[in-house]
Amino acid sequence: MEAVKEQAWRDGQFRQNQYAMSSKVTGKSGGKSIQSVDRALSILEALSLSNTPLMLNEIAKLVGINLSTCHHLVSTLVKRGYVVYAGRSSGYSLSSGLEAIAQRSARDFNLVKFVRPKLQELNANLREAAQMCVLRGSALVAQIMLASHIKPQLDLRDNTKPHTVHALAAGKAILAWLPEAQLARVVADNGLASFTDNTITTLSALIEELRLVRRAGFAMDDGEFRADMVGYGAVVRDMSGAIVCSIAVTIPRSRASDAYRTHVAHAVVDCARELSGRMPAGCFV
Structure with a gap:
């Protein structure tokens, strides 16, 4: 059936003739937030307020989350290109990704x-x-x-x-x-x-x-x-x-x-x- 339909589309003159012829939700505010998104944005905000790169434990403390959760979120942000990891001794900083979006x-x-x-x-x-x-x-x-x-x-x-x-x-x-x-x-x-x-x-x-x-x-x-x-x-x-x-x-x-x-x-x-x-x-x- 699909082959027949495809053949009709390809061989039919109607569409070619048409081209040739024309050529002459509101809702309540303040609802629940997504926790992981909220935390990721908080990490970006913390990095944006720092003049120097931050270590993972510093980010976790500023955002108020445990080290393991912080590591997973920061790793995702690094993978997506919004955070730069400069090495174990240098920590994390914002990339130019957000600037590109802006x-x-x-x-x-x-x-x-x-x-x-x-x-x-x-x-x-x-x-x-x-x-x-x-x-x-x-x-x-x-x-x-x-x-x-x-x-x-x-x-x-x-x-x-x-x-x-x-x-x-x-x-x-x-x-x-x-x-x-x-x-x-x-x-x-x-x-x-x-x-x-x-x-x-x-x-x-x-x-x-x-x-x-x-x-x-x-x-x-x-x-x-x-x-x-x-x-x-x-x-x-x-x-x-x-x-x-x-x-x-x-x-x-x-x-x-x-x-x-x-x-x-x-x-x-x-x-x-x-x-x-x-x-x-x-x-x-």
Whole structure:
């Protein structure tokens, strides 16, 4: 059955025609904390307040935990690259790992500020739901989500579920331009989960889809994550050509006439092209 489905996907003309056509929880605060996480953060705080490396027994005393527990937590932080072990006689100190996270967070914040006005303009002009996504490791992360202005209004929060990168236009727009080894790693990490009958669930079908994306200059998801949604996405590059993020617009299938699909695809591509033309090299990568 899977082979039949795969063959139909590969040989069918519908998707190629679509690409070609469009180419012309709230809760109470103060809940329970995770003890091991709390202790690990306390260790990082203790190291950050010290002007010199600390010995293991000094860390345990400052944090108020026994030596064995402290050793396991510190060893994990060393393994993850957030703490440096300088030897038995020198002790432990912070690495630059936390600084790198802080710098990335600042870049993400600046990227959101850079993209938001243009994405809001696209959202207002089409009156459809729009979003901006980045690939963090192997995960597709939505950093801006703008609701549609007309009914039926789509809730894009579900689109941020894990392992959706292959089923969304915003994800495929980025995947299409990844080096082969990185694409293989993303697929291995995420898998190719089936969300609807239209979801791409084999690597060969995904590779063929990404070929269409590169040729068309945009990506499409046609009921692949939710059967009632159709999406169009395009990558945003900086002036060096590096891929920074993707933008996408999602519309209800009830409005997805051929003419409207073409209109939405062109609007998304134009928005991504305008952002790319203004994005300085190296700022957000």
